[in-house]
Amino acid sequence: MLAWTIYVAACFLVGIFGINKKFGFWGYFFGSILLSPVVGIILLFASDPRKPT
Numbered sequence: 001m002l003a004w005t006i007y008v009a010a011c012f013l014v015g016i017f018g019i020n021k022k023f024g025f026w027g028y029f030f031g032s033i034l035l036s037p038v039v040g041i042i043l044l045f046a047s048d049p050r051k052p053t
Contacts (some may be wrong), residue, residue: 012029
């Protein structure tokens, strides 16, 4: 149970860091859950900032 909580918390942090990026919070959060938080961080560093509307 503790491992699952840490995993979801890590995914949540990746989502928080991705708020101002291309896919936003939910994109990085679900991407991290589906793949892994490590892959989510790699995607986060590889993505572009969100364009202002």
